[in-house]
Amino acid sequence: MSNVRTRFCPSPTGLPHVGLVRTCLFSWGYARAKGGEFVFRIEDTDAARDTEDSYNQLVEALSWLGMGWDEGPDIGGPHAPYRQSQRSDIYADVVKRLVEGGYAYEAFSTNEEVEARHKAAGRDPKLGYDNFDRDLTEAQKQAFRDEGRRPVYRMRMPDADITFVDAVRGEVTTPAGTVPDYVIARADGSPLYTLTNPVDDALMKVNMVTRGEDLMSSTPRQIVMWRALIELGLAEEVPEYAHLPLIVDERGKKMSKRDPRSDLLKYKLEGYLPEGVLNYVATLGWSIAADRDVFTVAEFLEAFDLHDVKSNPARFDEKKFDAICASHFRMVPADELTELLVPELQRRELLDGEPNEAERHVLDVAVPLVQERCTTLAQAAEMLRFLFCGTEVELDETSAKKTFKDDAAQVLDASIAALEGAEWTTGAIEEALKAALVDGMGLKPRKAFGPVRVAISGKTVSPPLYESMELLGKEVSLARLRAARATL
Numbered sequence: 001m002s003n004v005r006t007r008f009c010p011s012p013t014g015l016p017h018v019g020l021v022r023t024c025l026f027s028w029g030y031a032r033a034k035g036g037e038f039v040f041r042i043e044d045t046d047a048a049r050d051t052e053d054s055y056n057q058l059v060e061a062l063s064w065l066g067m068g069w070d071e072g073p074d075i076g077g078p079h080a081p082y083r084q085s086q087r088s089d090i091y092a093d094v095v096k097r098l099v100e101g102g103y104a105y106e107a108f109s110t111n112e113e114v115e116a117r118h119k120a121a122g123r124d125p126k127l128g129y130d131n132f133d134r135d136l137t138e139a140q141k142q143a144f145r146d147e148g149r150r151p152v153y154r155m156r157m158p159d160a161d162i163t164f165v166d167a168v169r170g171e172v173t174t175p176a177g178t179v180p181d182y183v184i185a186r187a188d189g190s191p192l193y194t195l196t197n198p199v200d201d202a203l204m205k206v207n208m209v210t211r212g213e214d215l216m217s218s219t220p221r222q223i224v225m226w227r228a229l230i231e232l233g234l235a236e237e238v239p240e241y242a243h244l245p246l247i248v249d250e251r252g253k254k255m256s257k258r259d260p261r262s263d264l265l266k267y268k269l270e271g272y273l274p275e276g277v278l279n280y281v282a283t284l285g286w287s288i289a290a291d292r293d294v295f296t297v298a299e300f301l302e303a304f305d306l307h308d309v310k311s312n313p314a315r316f317d318e319k320k321f322d323a324i325c326a327s328h329f330r331m332v333p334a335d336e337l338t339e340l341l342v343p344e345l346q347r348r349e350l351l352d353g354e355p356n357e358a359e360r361h362v363l364d365v366a367v368p369l370v371q372e373r374c375t376t377l378a379q380a381a382e383m384l385r386f387l388f389c390g391t392e393v394e395l396d397e398t399s400a401k402k403t404f405k406d407d408a409a410q411v412l413d414a415s416i417a418a419l420e421g422a423e424w425t426t427g428a429i430e431e432a433l434k435a436a437l438v439d440g441m442g443l444k445p446r447k448a449f450g451p452v453r454v455a456i457s458g459k460t461v462s463p464p465l466y467e468s469m470e471l472l473g474k475e476v477s478l479a480r481l482r483a484a485r486a487t488l
């Protein structure tokens, strides 16, 4: 095959959802894996539904995930423009050539007339178009025009089976007579998706068409269009198709575009790392190995092939999503993670600007500790919060209720007493607290340190306690213990 050319051609309506991003990933991934080219095209022929916001969000999602394109609306390319709304002349010209070549024709029938004909012949009136206008004579067409009717343009389907080999599903055959002649342009000449999509694929020399399985019913029509374009000298070869499996929810139902879990930019907002999200999306229909589902982008590009995609539905599994994202969170070198966390801490007003030396030290020690316990930047920033708020840590209500009971007051008193004279290192803090609470009061470690942890960090779940106390310093730690004690 000549140089691989794939494309991603969304309609800018609504949010970038998981299905769309998976299609893009597999298309981009295949081009990159094969050293080919990846085209980004905007299918904005529905002015009523298309929005610039949606376009911007698509670009934001693709850029965040690191999927760059070689040709596209913003950077141009040899087949520009890459926005369908700017290609009307091209489509008008193709329609003209299709009609002149006899591949398409003017059709004047109204829906009512089609239904009436089906009924009269004893057929289901909802069967769809009956190819009635295929062979109208020039005189008949003129008579319709004289009545003031304006035709739509329909593509003539062959009276033969249409077969193609899908990269995912193998051979697919549509029997002759099952697909009626279809509309490619409206009476006012405005082109439909059925025309613009395959025409642009052909003119942009796309040779691998990657799209969702829900679009498969339109593929025989596209193939017929391609064959006509080839005969007209506008295309070279029918492309290969890869129809990606449906993404379903936990009940096996097609995952809705409006399902909140489907909203890709939400993950960006919540501080998921793009490497994790990309990895998970890649597992929706494809796997790198039977016993492994965590991999880097480089490993994905090394191994990916559309021909290995499975045809059975891909289940969106939140637990797996989080597990994969957590693995990637742990894989980031700590200094890189720190750089990613600084803006999060600034946004929360926990850092004023660039961290000073003392704050750097806290980050150097604490980031590796929270990294093990988090999946997102937001979680990590929240877990670091108590290290950046001076003596006054906000006590989480549930955590306080759970731990500040029974002998919590004595625990805090004994801790304060033991720590006042202690040297301020992780080891010495641990020793002093154990001696006072476990040995001195005879408490079980879990019970003993609960109130101390909540007093220090505000929560029952925190980075390791003694390290945290060392980082906070003696003064701040004791102030927090005393403040908590005062609430009891």
Ligand code: GLU
Pocket (backbone or CB within 6 Å): 009, 010, 011, 043, 197, 210, 211, 212, 215
């Ligand atoms: N613009 C179409 C869509 O968003 C693209 C379909 C295709 O990939 O062929 O559904």
